[in-house]
Amino acid sequence: MNPSWQLFLVLIISLEISFTHRLIANLVLIVIAAIILILQRLHWRTYLRLLFLPAIPAAALAVTIGCFSPGHDWWFAAVLASRVYAYVFLGATVTVTTTPLKLARSLEQNAHLSAKYAYGVLAAVNLTPRTISAIKTIRASARMRGIELHFYSPTLYFKAILQALRWSDQLVLAMESHGFVENQSRTVAEPILVSVSDWLIVVGAIICLQVILIAFP
Secondary structure (H helix, E strand, O other), X not given: OOHHHHHHHXXXXXHHHHOOOOHHHHHHHHHHHHHHHHHOOOOHHHHHHHHHOOHHHHHHHHHHHHHXXXXXXXXXXXXXXXXXXXXXXXXXXXXXXXXXXXXXXXXXXXXXXXXXXXXXXXXXXXXXXXXXXXXXXXXXXXXXXXXXXXXXXXXXXXXXXXXXXXXXXXXXXXXXHXXXXXXXXXXXXXXXXXXXXXXXXXXXXXXXXXXXXXXXX
């Protein structure tokens, strides 16, 4: 499926369930998303993370609504908890079925997003592992001088920001050396098209969601 249309569909579904209180609809979406993820044959640790990481905010919402709200509405608590899992599972269907590069190219070509913004976000995503490594290096070098930098130390993040600014300058030079010019027409190395099946999937999914929301209490 086209990455931009897939992202658009997930955002539309997530926005709609945010304003509805349909437990059955949330559970149906979770099951459908889980089937899609199972078909991707991910590593078992990925499935465990998808199951247990959302459990913390979901449980917090459920306990807060069920125990401390005036009406002690456990049904509404279940709705909010299932909504958290629906958000996570729907978002995972996008992240595991497409790469950041393909999504950036699709947003530029199909959604007409600014190339500067699309590839800027892509660069930030790709620099995340390097940023984590830089933070570890900064903490290690501080320990060698007898200084302990905790995760809440302002000095740690100040040095990391300086490092990121240096990388941004290098990234700008690298993009310009490869012929990137802002606000100029560009050719594409990998055209990403929107097919008829993409239209059918998006329209069909939205219609089916309306049916589920209306049919179930």
